[in-house]
Amino acid sequence: MLTVLAAVGLWSLGPPILPPEPEPEPEPSEVLHLEIRGEGAGACPVGADLPARLGVLLPTLEVEVTPEPRGGGPGPVATIDVAAPPDPGASWEVDLVLTSPLGEHDRRLEAESCPVVVDALALLIAVAFDPVSAANQIDAARRAKPEPEPEPEPKPELEPGPERGPEPELEPDRSLETEPVARPRVTAEDLPPWRSSSADARGRGDDAALRAGLGALAGGGYGPLASGSAALVPRFALFGEGWRWELRGAWLPPLVRDVGDDRRLRFDGWWLGTRGCWVPTPGPVELPLCAGVEAGSIRGEALAPVLNARSGSQPWVALELGPGLSWSPRPRLAVGVEASVPVPLAQAGFALDGEPVLRYAPAGVRVLAGIELRLP
Structure with a gap:
């Protein structure tokens, strides 16, 4: 009887405090193996810049640059063949063969500069793995970037006039205040042109x-x-x-x-x-x-x-x-x-x-x- 009363008394003070449930361990992220080759790989540092760009667009994806062809094996693989422009005014050409959870992708890119090639490769790979997460990261980066403030219009110089007494204080000029400018959203037309090596074989003269x-x-x-x-x-x-x-x-x-x-x-x-x-x-x-x-x-x-x-x-x-x-x-x-x-x-x-x-x-x-x- 005393044990029952003691239990009732303890319960009246409040429900028992249970230990917190352990947090689930995060799932291990995938490792993307990059194979960089081609005579233009030395002129365009794709292997050095591409992992950093992918880290911004898809933080959960680990990237490993493979100096030699792996010859098969588990995990997704991206094979990038870089061709330098033959003339100073010509475009860079890059062939991308990507094996991702959404299937196998075969793309050819053409861009006017090496940084544009790296940005386009990062966007294509991120969208192939997780298009929703990549879109969220792009939108978050766009919002975090501060809007540039417009330069103030130059005021005309005043000619010196006769000396006068102290002028009254003027209110601050609010004509320079502008509404925030909405930046355009990035669409597929803004990306550098790319062509599929299988669907556009006729365009390449095959x-x-x-x-x-x-x-x-x-x-x-x-x-x-x-x-x-x-x-x-x-x-x-x-x-x-x-x-x-x-x-x-x-x-x-x-x-x-x-x-x-x-x-x-x-x-x-x-x-x-x-x-x-x-x-x-x-x-x-x-x-x-x-x-x-x-x-x-x-x-x-x-x-x-x-x-x-x-x-x-x-x-x-x-x-x-x-x-x-x-x-x-x-x-x-x-x-x-x-x-x-x-x-x-x-x-x-x-x-x-x-x-x-x-x-x-x-x-x-x-x-x-x-x-x-x-x-x-």
């Missing part, structure tokens, strides 16, 4: 670089003989902006043709060719217009019931001209269709028992469709 292609086509048409035929065509191509050159070959699968009086002739063939193309590009498609030359051989063989049947071959040399249509759904893949008109430079054919039964067509028609793998 489309004009030499590329190669490996393709396979199949189709058929009329010719080389005055009959229908099929063709399988592998090809190798080199191409650039507005032009294309191809080296191709073809195999004509065997076909059997009835030449009358229960006589039949089986023929096949091959040819190699090269051609050049002018390639206009209206939008996402290519419209090559090509001309070339091809040479090979057509082989014919008589079938039973012809007696003493023999096989023979005739040379094939022709010029060909035709348009095409190609579409590239991916940078390394293209699909297309083409049509051409081969014209033989020499007439030839096949005969049975001294009687001509099948000759070359004066002109043929060939339609092919296929795919192409483009490198690089």
Whole structure:
């Protein structure tokens, strides 16, 4: 009973005082590894100035300058390639490859001076890690900077006049007091121009670089003989902006043709060719217009019931001209269709028992469709 009364008495004096809860330990900050390279790194101290600028925009981010490439590893990495301007009036060019919690970023910067390059790099990296915190730091720095006071207007000098008695005290001139000037907010247009190395590859002239292609086509048409035929065509191509050159070959699968009086002739063939193309590009498609030359051989063989049947071959040399249509759904893949008109430079054919039964067509028609793998 005494214990209960004592407890009640102590509680009447006030609730027990509990020890304060321990404060949570701050989470460890991320460490950004900077890799600085390029022939302009010595002229522009990016490695020395960039960590200080990042410390102002994003205090929670630790920055470590890595003199050599890390070759992978944990933590975010920013690789900066600095190119000094070739002429005194030219711009600095900087390539930035950044791996941050928001993903991988690939940017190219152009600026008129080294300090502008450092400020732009610091702003891009800070926004990539924590855009909200970076915006708050910029706004806080803008408010903390004192407004410059305007210089007072010069007062006109007074000419000396006659001596007078003591003049009354004048009130202070308040005409010089001005309202605080609101500074404009920093927008994306105020930053130095930058371009993405992947999205603006066309602007840097990458489309004009030499590329190669490996393709396979199949189709058929009329010719080389005055009959229908099929063709399988592998090809190798080199191409650039507005032009294309191809080296191709073809195999004509065997076909059997009835030449009358229960006589039949089986023929096949091959040819190699090269051609050049002018390639206009209206939008996402290519419209090559090509001309070339091809040479090979057509082989014919008589079938039973012809007696003493023999096989023979005739040379094939022709010029060909035709348009095409190609579409590239991916940078390394293209699909297309083409049509051409081969014209033989020499007439030839096949005969049975001294009687001509099948000759070359004066002109043929060939339609092919296929795919192409483009490198690089």
